[in-house]
Amino acid sequence: MSETRQFGDLATQLIMESRRSTMSDTLLKYNDSLVRSLIREQRDLEKAAETVEIPDLENPPPALLIIQTAISRNKRCLLAYHSHRVDRLRDMYWTVGGALPHLLSNQDIRSKLSPYEVDYLRQYNSSVMEFRSEFSHELDITASIVNPPKDLHVLVHVVRDCGVIQTELGSIDFQKGQRFMVRRADIEHLIVQGYLEEVS
Amino acid sequence: MSWDAQYRAGTLLSNANSAPKARSRRNAATLDDSDDERPNPRTNDSDRDVVMAPPSFELEDEETPLQKLMRHWMNERHAPDILPAQDELLASLLDHIRRQSEAVQLLRGEPSTSEEDHIRIMLVQTEVERVKFIVRSYVRTRLFKIEKFARFIMSNPEIQTRITTAERAHASRHANLTDKHFHFSVLQSLPETQSHLDDTPIFMPPMVTQPDESVPVFVHALRECGPIHFPDGSSLNKMTPGYISLMPFASAKALLNRGDVELV
Numbered sequence: 503m504s505e506t507r508q509f510g511d512l513a514t515q516l517i518m519e520s521r522r523s524t525m526s527d528t529l530l531k532y533n534d535s536l537v538r539s540l541i542r543e544q545r546d547l548e549k550a551a552e553t554v555e556i557p558d559l560e561n562p563p564p565a566l567l568i569i570q571t572a573i574s575r576n577k578r579c580l581l582a583y584h585s586h587r588v589d590r591l592r593d594m595y596w597t598v599g600g601a602l603p604h605l606l607s608n609q610d611i612r613s614k615l616s617p618y619e620v621d622y623l624r625q626y627n628s629s630v631m632e633f634r635s636e637f638s639h640e641l642d643i644t645a646s647i648v649n650p651p652k653d654l655h656v657l658v659h660v661v662r663d664c665g666v667i668q669t670e671l672g673s674i675d676f677q678k679g680q681r682f683m684v685r686r687a688d689i690e691h692l693i694v695q696g697y698l699e700e701v702s
Numbered sequence: 703m704s705w706d707a708q709y710r711a712g713t714l715l716s717n718a719n720s721a722p723k724a725r726s727r728r729n730a731a732t733l734d735d736s737d738d739e740r741p742n743p744r745t746n747d748s749d750r751d752v753v754m755a756p757p758s759f760e761l762e763d764e765e766t767p768l769q770k771l772m773r774h775w776m777n778e779r780h781a782p783d784i785l786p787a788q789d790e791l792l793a794s795l796l797d798h799i800r801r802q803s804e805a806v807q808l809l810r811g812e813p814s815t816s817e818e819d820h821i822r823i824m825l826v827q828t829e830v831e832r833v834k835f836i837v838r839s840y841v842r843t844r845l846f847k848i849e850k851f852a853r854f855i856m857s858n859p860e861i862q863t864r865i866t867t868a869e870r871a872h873a874s875r876h877a878n879l880t881d882k883h884f885h886f887s888v889l890q891s892l893p894e895t896q897s898h899l900d901d902t903p904i905f906m907p908p909m910v911t912q913p914d915e916s917v918p919v920f921v922h923a924l925r926e927c928g929p930i931h932f933p934d935g936s937s938l939n940k941m942t943p944g945y946i947s948l949m950p951f952a953s954a955k956a957l958l959n960r961g962d963v964e965l966v
Contacts, residue, residue: 541891548893577896580888581909588883592849596842622883629875633845636868637796647839651831654824687831 509547509572512540513579520586529590532616533583540580547573591615591623599694600634600644602627645690656686656693657701664697767795768833773964775840780920780965782951783913784847784855785958786864795837802830844869852877853910915952920966922946927962930954 516536523530551569556562594611598604602623606612612620630644637643660676667674669688676682676692681701692698765773774788806823809815815823848855848869855861855873862870889897916933921941928940932953941947946966957963 537888541888544892544896548895573896577888577892578909581884584884584887585880588880616887618883618886621886622879625879625882626876629872629879632875633868633872637841641796641799641834641838643838643841643845645838647835647842650835651828654828654831 509543509568510575510579512536512543513576516540516583517579520583523586523590529587529594529611529614531614532587532619534616537580537583540576544573544576547576587619588622591619592626595623595626595630596644597694599646599691600627600630601691601695604695645687646694651686654685655683656689657681657683658689658693658698659701660697661699662697664692667692767791767798768836771795771840772836775836775843777958777965778840778843781958782917782919783915783955784844784851784861784864787844787866787869789866792837792840795833799830799833799837802826806830845872847913848873849876851911851913852880854912857910915955916950918948919951919954920946920948921954921957921963922966923963925962927957927960930957 516533519530519533519536547569551566551573554563554566554569556566594605595602606620606623615623634643658681660678660680660682663678664676667676667689670685674682674684676698689698693700770791771788774785774791778785806827809819809823844865848865849872851861852873855865855870856877865873885897923941923943923945926940926942928938930938930941930949930953932938933950938947938949941963954963954965958965
């Protein structure tokens with residue numbers, strides 16, 4: 503630990519990242535180096551705590567209390583940082599209607615995740631899928647819940663090719679530049695994922 | 703109007719007053735052999751109300767299943783804690799949705815369906831989509847809370863009685879998943895003494911997120927009820943129907959579970 507740094511400085515930086523992420527509503531890149539230095543600080547603190555002599559169990563020396571508090575605080579901040587990120591990831595997962603491949607194939611997003619976070623998303627996805635299968639006969643619980651449906655059909659403009667999709671009118675081959683009048687429930691996930699755009 | 707009768711009558715389409723010929727043919731061809739439970743379509747003019755009626759809070763005894771769900775949906779969205787699951791209500795509504803969708807599919811495929819009926823079918827489909835929206839939102843609201851409190855749920859048998867089996871399974875999976883993520887990302891690299899998730903250090907709140915029952919909620923009385931006791935020792939003698947009050951969730955909980963009040 504350098505002389506100029508106080509206990510908890512690193513943790514504060516980490517929390518500031520989470521806060522920036524919330525305020526700017528963006529996912530920031532996983533700060534691996536900061537997390538690592540914090541973990542190193544934790545190990546150093548642990549060693550420091552071990553070297554403190556405890557002459558009297560009833561009244562631990564103040565040095566030990568300070569170290570312990572620093573350890574708890576750092577750990578809390580570390581977990582808060584990860585928990586905040588995971589919350590964000592879940593939000594992102596739901597805004598694309600549970601389309602995990604869509605999320606993971608996006609290089610920009612992918613580069614911001616730690617390997618554990620990718621695993622987390624995969625397992626979260628399978629957990630949600632399992633839950634969803636309870637309702638699969640009637641409805642898809644991963645569909646949007648932002649705006650209540652007003653019309654049955656919607657006029658869409660194809661922004662990106664998305665191949666042949668089954669709809670109530672049979673299969674439609676959506677090609678870039680075309681427009682279709684289709685049932686909202688059939689293609690809503692494609693709007694959410696940015697393949698189609700609603701023409702208003 | 704009995705709840706069950708409305709339910710078994712899954713045919714809100716068939717109360718068409720026009721085109722009697724087409725309808726009787728249609729019934730013979732499709733409806734009757736598609737669903738044995740379906741009563742004579744001519745008798746159920748009220749079926750449409752099951753999904754079409756606007757909510758009317760005065761007639762509480764005749765609250766339709768959809769209105770019930772909407773009430774539970776609003777309660778769930780406003781409550782900080784997870785409310786008791788409404789699995790029976792939900793299951794019957796889902797059943798209803800499925801039957802209506804099937805009926806709609808059959809009728810659409812029927813060439814004798816008149817233009818006017820097609821418009822009617824469209825209305826029904828739209829309504830079905832809107833009901834689905836509410837169901838979805840309701841389920842997802844619960845799911846959100848379950849994920850938030852997953853660890854607490856797994857350690858608390860009382861709250862487990864309030865959720866469905868599927869929700870409990872999800873809570874358990876989620877608690878595990880989160881633990882594992884924390885373990886791999888952080889805890890495994892920390893020294894042994896620090897690698898637990900449930901420490902209760904002094905001067906800090908506990909690490910397991912719990913529902914906060916002191917959150918204030920707006921309570922709208924549906925029936926006369928009271929007295930209500932508040933945590934600070936004071937109390938409200940009674941609430942008359944229509945009365946709206948702001949109080950901590952803990953005080954409103956019992957009334958809410960009895961259905962005396964709703965959250966707004």
